[in-house]
Amino acid sequence: MLTATNIQKYYGQLWVLKGVDLQIKQGEIASIVGPSGSGKSTLLHILGTLDKPDKGDVVVGNQRLNFLSEKQMAAFRNRHVGFVFQFHHLLPEFTALENVCIPGWMAGRRKKEVEENAVELLRMLGLGDRIDNKPNALSGGEQQRVAVARALINKPAIIFADEPTGNLDSANARELHQLFFTLRQQFNQTFLIVTHNEELAQMSDRILHMKDGKIV
Numbered sequence: 326m327l328t329a330t331n332i333q334k335y336y337g338q339l340w341v342l343k344g345v346d347l348q349i350k351q352g353e354i355a356s357i358v359g360p361s362g363s364g365k366s367t368l369l370h371i372l373g374t375l376d377k378p379d380k381g382d383v384v385v386g387n388q389r390l391n392f393l394s395e396k397q398m399a400a401f402r403n404r405h406v407g408f409v410f411q412f413h414h415l416l417p418e419f420t421a422l423e424n425v426c427i428p429g430w431m432a433g434r435r436k437k438e439v440e441e442n443a444v445e446l447l448r449m450l451g452l453g454d455r456i457d458n459k460p461n462a463l464s465g466g467e468q469q470r471v472a473v474a475r476a477l478i479n480k481p482a483i484i485f486a487d488e489p490t491g492n493l494d495s496a497n498a499r500e501l502h503q504l505f506f507t508l509r510q511q512f513n514q515t516f517l518i519v520t521h522n523e524e525l526a527q528m529s530d531r532i533l534h535m536k537d538g539k540i541v
């Protein structure tokens with residue numbers, strides 16, 4: 326599903342990623358753990374095409390990402406990749422339903438089909454009776470689930486999550502973890518999750534330990 330070879334990244338003089346090699350299989354749920362500053366988020370952003378490496382190769386499916394222009398990269402991201410972040414950046418002036426629909430509309434899909442998909446996803450996530458609420462009328466856990474639905478609207482093959490449960494209480498965190506596994510079972514989606522949550526890491530198929538810009 327995803328192969329990264331010799332990924333290196335510098336921020337000015339700072340050598341943040343020092344040659345990361347990584348393979349993720351389709352349908353796998355893998356966690357990346359490691360000390361603060363070891364390069365986890367940087368790696369996730371590069372694998373998710375939000376940032377470019379200074380050296381190395383990322384291949385997703387049969388697409389080698391290095392050779393894509395910015396525009397092609399954005400199109401690729403919109404079609405194939407989903408992101409879930411700790412701070413989910415829902416748009417406050419839009420309803421839960423609209424927040425979920427926006428990436429689908431941006432991908433040029435039919436408005437009605439996107440809405441039907443979004444309602445289905447929100448129902449699946451236990452938010453069927455919250456679709457018209459704006460973010461400030463949703464709990465933290467509900468907002469996070471809306472963000473997950475938004476990440477899934479274009480049926481991405483791979484979902485990158487950066488501390489997805491960082492701001493949730495343990496009950497909501499557990500629910501979101503379960504959800505990843507349910508989705509994997511239903512759609513065979515692939516998840517790569519950066520987390521400090523020991524419980525989530527232990528549940529995943531594989532734990533990758535990062536230290537000093539390398540997987541050790």
Ligand SMILES: Nc1ncnc2c1ncn2[C@@H]1O[C@H](COP(=O)(O)OP(=O)(O)OP(=O)(O)O)[C@@H](O)[C@H]1O
Pocket residue numbers: 336339341359360361362363364365366367368
């Ligand atoms: N845009 C940037 N410009 C300069 N330095 C950066 C930038 N982004 C990250 N860094 C530095 O790169 C290093 C790795 O950061 P990164 O966010 O990848 O670590 P992390 O392992 O995800 O940490 P945490 O667990 O605290 O989120 C850190 O030293 C950080 O200060």
